[in-house]
Amino acid sequence: MDVLALLIPAALFLGLLGLAGFLWALKSGQFDDLDGAAERILFDDDDDQPPAPRDEK
Numbered sequence: 001m002d003v004l005a006l007l008i009p010a011a012l013f014l015g016l017l018g019l020a021g022f023l024w025a026l027k028s029g030q031f032d033d034l035d036g037a038a039e040r041i042l043f044d045d046d047d048d049q050p051p052a053p054r055d056e057k
Helices: 002-027 036-040
Strands: none
Touching: none
16 A cells, blocks of 8 residues: 555656646647648649650651
């Protein structure tokens, strides 16, 4: 039972540390655009067209 006196504060401390890390990441903009990079690969850019074939004589 004496171990619980150590484990409960340690668990609370680690939980608060994780919450602080999450709130810091949220405030610093880590979660702003979750889908943008994943969907960017699906759309073609107009400037990525291959060069026109050259006429060979």
